[in-house]
Amino acid sequence: MLFRDVSEFLKEIEETTSRLDMTAKLAELYNKLSPTEAKELSYLLLGKLAPDYYGVELGIGMKLLFEALSMATGWEVEDVEKLYEKMGEVGELSQYLITKKKQSSLASRDLAVKDVYDALFKISSTSGQGSVMTKIKYAAELFNNSSPLEARYIARMLVNKLRAGIGEPTIMDALSWSKTGTKEDRELIERAYNISSDIGEVAKAFLEGKDLSKEFTIEVLRPIRPALAERLNSAEAIFAKLGKCAVEYKYDGFRMQVHKKGDLVSIFSRRLERMEGMFPDLVDSIKEMPYKDIVLEGEALAVNKKEGTFFSFQETMHRRRKYGIDEASEKWPLHLYAFDVMYVDGDALIDRPFKERRKVLESFLPFSNNIKLSHMEIAHNASDIKRVFDDALSKKLEGIMAKNLEAPYKAGKRGFSWIKLKKSYGKSVDTIDGVVVGYYRGSGARAKFGFGGLLVAVYDSERDEFQTIAKVGSGFTEEEMVRLRDMLSEIAIKKPDKRLNTVVEADVWVEPRYVVEVMFDEITKSKQHTAGNIDGQGYALRFPRFLKLRDDRDIYSITTVNEVLEMFAAQSSKK
Numbered sequence: 001m002l003f004r005d006v007s008e009f010l011k012e013i014e015e016t017t018s019r020l021d022m023t024a025k026l027a028e029l030y031n032k033l034s035p036t037e038a039k040e041l042s043y044l045l046l047g048k049l050a051p052d053y054y055g056v057e058l059g060i061g062m063k064l065l066f067e068a069l070s071m072a073t074g075w076e077v078e079d080v081e082k083l084y085e086k087m088g089e090v091g092e093l094s095q096y097l098i099t100k101k102k103q104s105s106l107a108s109r110d111l112a113v114k115d116v117y118d119a120l121f122k123i124s125s126t127s128g129q130g131s132v133m134t135k136i137k138y139a140a141e142l143f144n145n146s147s148p149l150e151a152r153y154i155a156r157m158l159v160n161k162l163r164a165g166i167g168e169p170t171i172m173d174a175l176s177w178s179k180t181g182t183k184e185d186r187e188l189i190e191r192a193y194n195i196s197s198d199i200g201e202v203a204k205a206f207l208e209g210k211d212l213s214k215e216f217t218i219e220v221l222r223p224i225r226p227a228l229a230e231r232l233n234s235a236e237a238i239f240a241k242l243g244k245c246a247v248e249y250k251y252d253g254f255r256m257q258v259h260k261k262g263d264l265v266s267i268f269s270r271r272l273e274r275m276e277g278m279f280p281d282l283v284d285s286i287k288e289m290p291y292k293d294i295v296l297e298g299e300a301l302a303v304n305k306k307e308g309t310f311f312s313f314q315e316t317m318h319r320r321r322k323y324g325i326d327e328a329s330e331k332w333p334l335h336l337y338a339f340d341v342m343y344v345d346g347d348a349l350i351d352r353p354f355k356e357r358r359k360v361l362e363s364f365l366p367f368s369n370n371i372k373l374s375h376m377e378i379a380h381n382a383s384d385i386k387r388v389f390d391d392a393l394s395k396k397l398e399g400i401m402a403k404n405l406e407a408p409y410k411a412g413k414r415g416f417s418w419i420k421l422k423k424s425y426g427k428s429v430d431t432i433d434g435v436v437v438g439y440y441r442g443s444g445a446r447a448k449f450g451f452g453g454l455l456v457a458v459y460d461s462e463r464d465e466f467q468t469i470a471k472v473g474s475g476f477t478e479e480e481m482v483r484l485r486d487m488l489s490e491i492a493i494k495k496p497d498k499r500l501n502t503v504v505e506a507d508v509w510v511e512p513r514y515v516v517e518v519m520f521d522e523i524t525k526s527k528q529h530t531a532g533n534i535d536g537q538g539y540a541l542r543f544p545r546f547l548k549l550r551d552d553r554d555i556y557s558i559t560t561v562n563e564v565l566e567m568f569a570a571q572s573s574k575k
């Protein structure tokens with residue numbers, strides 16, 4: 001398919017305001033693309049060139065974009081920059097410049113989807129000497145061959161600002177729609193995505209008519225999307241839900257998915273980015289484990305050997321670094337507390353009950369001095385759960401995870417197979433993880449930071465949309481305000497994201513990308529916010545304050561509306 005035709009679709013998608021229309025348009029587009037084009041375009045729509053674990057990032061800096069535009073159009077770089085300052089958006093800028101070229105193009109040709117994808121790939125992955133010039137040349141060549149409308153979208157892709165408001169869930173719906181006109185195949189598609197974490201490959205196989213359930217099985221060194229926990233607020237509620245269950249300590253470090261294939265080791269973060277380079281100490285131990293192939297999951301925590309205690313989450317986070325790794329591993333030695341295993345030597349274990357997977361784990365762990373087993377006990381009643389919970393808190397851990405002994409590993413799903421019970425910070429204080437969807441510029445003392453607070457939303461997984469729950473105006477240090485403003489202004493968008501359902505306004509809307517932990521006193525009903533909205537009455541946080549950025553979280557694994565309703569019910573029953 002020609003990129004010119006794709007651009008027409010992107011324009012229509014840009015102009016729709018309804019999610020449904022957008023999905024239908026995207027489905028129409030998938031019907032016109034070849035399977036390989038569908039794969040490539042799926043990544044591009046998400047602002048990627050490949051799944052995150054490939055480690056190739058799409059995008060070049062603005063300066064290079066201006067140079068490329070200048071080279072392709074004959075405009076002086078300074079004039080391009082000046083015009084950008086006036087127009088403020090690279091897509092419109094590029095569209096305009098291509099219309100007003102000062103030189104005619106040399107032998108221009110039609111661009112196919114593949115041409116655009118390949119060029120973006122080359123541009124993003126070229127490095128080393130002379131790479132700046134190469135990037136500019138390739139980008140200029142793209143502009144040289146593009147119509148004004150194509151340039152609008154190519155430019156946005158080049159600087160990774162497409163911001164189409166399309167996430168993986170929309171892509172999965174659209175794929176299903178493209179074949180059936182309904183969401184009928186969504187579950188099948190989602191299962192394949194959860195096992196492979198590769199939306200592009202799933203799109204390709206689906207459009208090729210392959211049987212996704214056979215095509216996608218666990219592959220060592222390719223991450224599985226992590227299972228997520230629900231939350232309940234008392235040991236009694238957990239026991240009522242699960243009956244006899246496993247209760248584990250909940251460690252507050254960072255989640256790791258470990259893959260071992262012979263001597264090859266990959267460690268994936270919760271967002272499925274590769275991070276084994278940061279943990280040579282763990283990698284050495286993992287290599288020695290007594291199976292050739294292993295996929296397991298655990299939480300890594302830094303331990304204070306002198307005092308025999310755990311370091312805090314903040315201290316542990318010092319291990320997420322690119323430099324000074326050896327010193328950091330001396331200062332903050334990591335222990336991995338393994339809590340699940342999905343694969344050993346040819347055996348995919350994910351569909352087996354948890355109690356069997358745990359037995360497998362116990363058969364080869366603990367291993368070495370840094371790969372441990374998560375502490376686990378079997379609870380026969382609510383007071384057993386409570387006892388492990390108190391025990392965990394006395395060890396300065398954040399709570400417990402109760403697990404259904406019979407449940408399979410539910411990749412990419414939040415469910416009651418795992419239920420967390422967390423310590424509360426005070427009498428009635430709790431926290432949520434929300435996604436930032438907008439921010440306020442700030443007045444008075446805050447004006448100098450250009451930052452007054454955040455508009456934060458939770459996720460409604462059934463309706464597949466973000467719903468606002470709080471304006472967060474306190475809890476920030478001055479450095480945090482500056483940092484947040486800088487990060488957020490980079491991802492500003494003109495209109496609220498299409499995945500957002502909101503009635504309140506923000507000064508600046510942003511693409512949903514950053515997850516923050518917000519502390520609050522209470523959940524109240526409110527007409528201002530859309531979280532859990534039924535008949536114009538949503539839920540809001542009372543006295544929300546910013547705790548921290550959770551850059552380990554992705555936007556679809558934040559607190560859900562169901563959890564908010566659960567918290568509200570628990571709070572009412574306490575009263």
Ligand code: AMP
Nearest residue numbers: 229248249250251255299339374401420
């Ligand atoms: P939360 O992030 O509060 O939703 O809690 C879920 C997270 O707890 C998981 O993603 C893990 O990173 C972490 N975790 C800590 N200990 C355990 C455990 N024993 N079992 C499962 N998850 C755990």
